[in-house]
Amino acid sequence: MIRMLMRVLGPEYARPVRRTVALMTATAVAEGLSYALLVPVLRALFGSTPADARPWLTAFGAAVAAFAALRYLSDLSGVRVGTTLLRGMYHRLGDHLARLPLGWYSTNRIGEMSVLASRGVLEAMSVIAHLLAPFVSAAVTPLTIVAVIFAFNWQMGSAALLAVPLVAAAYAWTGRVTAAGDAERAERAQEATGRVIEFLQAQPVLRAGGRTTERFRLLDDSLRELERASRRSTLSTLPGVVGLTLTVQAMFTGLLVLATYLALGGRIGAAEALTILVLAARCADPLLSLADIGGKLRGARSVLVRLDALLHTEPLPEPHEPIQPQRHDLAFDSVTFGHGDRPVLEGISLSVPDGRRVAIVGPSGAGKSTLLQLLARFHDVDAGAVRVGGVDVREISTEGLIQQIAIVFQDVYLFDGTVEENVRLGRPGASDAEVRAAAAAARLDEVIERLPDGWTTDVGEGGALLSGGERQRVSIARALLKNAPIVLLDEVTSALDPVNEAAVHEGIERLMAGRTVVMVAHRLRTVQRADHIVFLDNGRIVEQGSHNELLLRGGRYADFWNLSLAPAGK
Template sequence: MIRMLLRVLGPEHAEPVRRTVALMTTTAVVEGLSYALLVPVLQALFGSEPTGAWPWLLAFGAAVAVYAALRYISDLSGFRVGTTLLRGMYNRLGDHLARLPLGWYSTGRVGEVSVLASRGVLEAMAVIAHLLTPFISAAVTPLSIVVVMLAFNWQLGLAALIAVPVVAAIQVRAGRSMAASDAERIERGDEATGRVIEYLQAQPVLRAGGRTVERFGLLDDSLHELQRASHRSALSALPGVVSLTVAVQAMFTVLLFLGTYLALGGNIGAAEVLTILVLAARCADPLLSLAGISGRLRGARSVLARLDTLLHTEPLAEAPEPIQPIRHDLEFESVTFRHGDRTVFDSVSLSVPAGQRLAVVGPSGAGKSTLLQLLARFYDVNAGAVRVGGVDVRSISTEILMEQIAIVFQDVYLFDGTIEENIRLGRPDADEAEVRAAASAARLDEVIERLPDGWATNVGEGGALLSGGERQRVSIARALLKNAPVVLLDEVTSALDPVNEVAVHEGIERLMAGRTVVMVAHRLRTVRSADHIVFLDGGRIVEEGSHDELLGRGGPYADFWEVSMTPVTS
């Protein structure tokens, strides 16, 4: 458990955790050994001179005070280390998720990552702050008391020592029997979380279909499965709890019978038997708490195992000696890329000279947006190379590559904050004049003027408080502020009204001026200004050339152009 915790936290956090565990263990040992002072206290009380118990009683009080001080320090250390590691864990998890290829983020992982990044991390870090102390105390304090019993009377101490492997075996057996049910419960919990997210995201579709009152069947089914899995998990824990209780009570009963036998035989006095039973009773409480603590630790261990798996998922490799590109031309050389079982690109080659514009067209599913993602290294190619400035993107550090590229997606996501904060994501150190200039170039200033709070207007989660066209203008302003030499455009006007389309087009023209541009076009009207056009289909470049050249050939591009120019009639 501790090894897995250290592996998840990383080597930089190992030392404070080890110190905290050592302090907690010392505290538990001191607690157990302090009960050794009960032996002379009880002997004196039941002896001929009860007043002789006072010195031992004072010593016991001092030992308890030392234990209390150590317990306070160890608990405080656990809280502080847990809080520090919580922040570090979030940073490590966030950094790692940012380096994973987008292909890793399948729909099924939405619920899993949501749970791990919220409740999972908190549960894992709670091990240090809340679970280690009671667990170590429940395991170490009884062992220390058994050592005291062995020193006091070897027969009774040996009888108590025999119970140690029995309790350990029960705990191991209970853990194994619950492993499958715990795993199922966690899996069902992740699935239910994903279904809840899906249910929330599907509200427009459900309401459009008239399903405003009835429950969502998939969500209901997943919640019922979670309920059944939780019920099975609770039932599987019952045998372990009962077995542990019976074992502890049996140990106490054996000590009682053995103590009585030894006392009747004259080998030990009644005071000594009473002392042993007091010590045994003190052993029982922490042992009985092991069942509850172990259940929580199993849950935390499961979370740690999943965090460990996530953190060891292979990210996009960083070049050991990254190269800084000095040019801004782009190139695909014999690129083959597969997404799952599907081959998206099959030996595709193309180039974009610095400062020129390439338009990418083709039917849906041809891989147009994927081409942009490969340039930004959201994925790595399976064969061939993608180059920026003549340098393979795999030889450029992620930070440097992102400095070279500004991306405007069709679906714009804005963070829950002000308009100005969202624009500044392009270049956080920009001064106010530069931010205002970028907004003006994107024609966002006219939007800001009519908003009640102006620049301080909150856009809501995902930019929900702005229209699609307004979100696009924020995205363009962000890209303009970044001032990167390469611009990637994933058709940003395909779902805009005419007014916003004109405004966004003006912003896009300013953004593209003097830069190397690759634009994905669904509306072919936008490709006329391109220096070169490629038509993708079936994982290959079917044809390429200028707009006029492709129209003159009468091929797939010309057919697409004719369809796009044909007015829709009712």
Template structure:
């Protein structure tokens, strides 16, 4: 468990963790040894001169006090190290998630990452702070007491020692029997989280369909599935709990019977029998707690396994010797990517404008993602300024590119905070100029709090057009030489479309631009147009050239004209 914890976090935490484990182990040993002093105490109390027990009572009190101090120090160390590990895990997980390919984030990952980043990390990192000390105490203290029993009476010590392999076997069997059930429960929990997120996001659709009070079938099914999986997990753990209880009780009964036999035979005295039984009873309590602690430790280990799986997912590789792009021209050279893009070659000279059009699902947005290296191509090459994007550091590549997506995501905070995301160190004048160029100033003027207006989670407190203006202002502030536009006006009303279109025109001035659009009037002034279908270019040329060919592009153009009339 500790080895996996250090493997997941990194060995820079090995020193504090090992010191904490050593301190907790010492504390458990001292606890066990303190109970050993009960034997001479009881022997003196039941002897001819009970007053002889005072030194032993004082020693017992001193041992208990030493144990209390050690327990306080070890628990405090556990909390401190646990807090450090928790902070380290959040940092490592966050940094790693930020480096993973965008393609890794499919719809099934939402629930998985949500559970891992919340309950999963807390449960895994709580091992040091909350579970390790009682687990070590439940294992080491009984073993120390068994060693004490062996020292006082080897027959009773061996009887107690015989229970150790049985307890270990029961714990191992319980772990195996609950493994599959715990995996199934984790999968159902991830699915239920996905369905909850979907249910919340689908509220407008559900209410528009009049389904405001009835249950959402997919969510109900996933919650029932989670309930059944949790029940199966509890039932799978029950035999182990019962087995451990029976083993401990049987061992105690056996020690009691053997002690009675030895006492009746005159081999040991009454005081020794009573002391040994007290020690045996003290062994039973932590052993019985092993069932609960062991279950929590296994659950934490399973979360660690899932965290390790995510952290072992390979991010896009960084070049060992990064190259620097020479200029801002773009090139797609025989690019192939999965089954989405096949043998696409395009060139955009520095300062040029390329428009990509085509039916939905043709791979247009994927091409933009390949240019920004959200994925690595399977074949061919993507070049920026003559340099393969795989040979350019991610930091430098992203500094060269500004992206305006169709679906704008804003972080909860003020409008100014979201605009400054493009360049956090920008001056106030630069931020205001970017807002004016994007016509965001019109929005800010009519909001009561102006620049300090909170946009809500995901920008929910702003309209789609207002969010898009914030996104354009952010891109303008970044002032990157390459701009990628992904259908930025496809879902806007005429007023916002005109404002956003004006902002886009200002954003494109003097920059290398690749735009994906459904509304044809936004692409007709592009230097070059590529018509994409099924991941392949079926037509390309200027607007006038493609109209003269009277092909797929011309048909799409005529259709858009007819729709606008």
């Protein structure tokens, strides 16, 4: 468990954790040794001169006081180290997530990361603060007491020692029996969390489609599966808990019988027999608590395993000697890419000269957005190369590549903060004048004028307090402020009303001016002014040329164009 914790946290936390574990172990040993003083205390009390117990009682009180001081220090150390580990774990997790390729963030990871980054991390890091001290005490204190019993009577000590492997076997068996149930419960909890998040995010769509009943059923099914998994997990622990309890009780009963036999035979005195039985009873309580503590530790370990797997997810490799491109032309050189076994792009070769505009069109699922993602290096290609300024993007540092590119997506995400804070994400060090100029170019100033608090208006989580067109204008202003030489546009106007579409188009035209642009669009009117149009279908380039050239050919692009005009002509 500790090795797993250290692997997840990193070697820099090894020393404080080892120091805390050593202090907890010393505390547990001190507790066990303090009980050794009960033998002379009870021997004196049952003897002819009970007053002789006074010095031993004083020594016993001092030992208990020393144990209490050690316990306080170990608990305090555990809480402090646990808090430090929690902070360190969040930092390490955040740093690692920031290095993972953006293509890793699929929608099915929402529930997983929500559970792992919130309750999961707290549960795993609580091991040091709340679980390790009781576990060490439950394991080490009984062993110390067994050694004390052995020191006073080897027969009783040997009998107590024989119980150690039996208790260890019962504890290990409990862990094996409950492992599958714990894993299933964790998986169902993760799935249920994802369903809850999905249900909340999809409310507008579900209500518009009148399908709230069906979605409730899906969520209810997920919660019922979680309930069943929790019940099975709880039931699976019962045999182990009962087995451990019976083992401990049988151990105590065996010691009671042996002590009675030895006392009746005159081999030990009544005081020694009573003291050894008191010590044996003191062993039972922590041993019985092992079942509960062990369950919590197994839960924490399962979280640590998932954290370890996440932290060992390899980010895209960074070049040892990164090259910064001096030009801004783009090229796809025989690019092939797929998700798992599903091919998305096959043998794509395409050049985009510096300062030119290229539009990517085609049916849904053709691989258009994937082309943009490969340019921004959300993924690495399976074969071929993607080049910026003649340099393979794999030879450019992530930071260097992102500095060269401004991306405007169809679905804009804004952070919970003010309008100004979201615009400044494009270039945090920009002056107020530059921020205002970018907003004016994106026609965001019109929106700000009608907002209640202007620039300081809170946009809500994800930008929920703004309309889709308003969020898109913030996104364009952010891209304009960044002032990157390469612009990637992904369906930026497909879901806007005519007024917002006109405003966004004006902002997009200013954003594209003098820059290398690759745009993806379904509305073909938006690509007429592109220097070059590429028609993509089934991951392959079917046609390419200018708007007029493709219309004259009468091919796939012409069919798409005529289809886009059909509703207007009716």
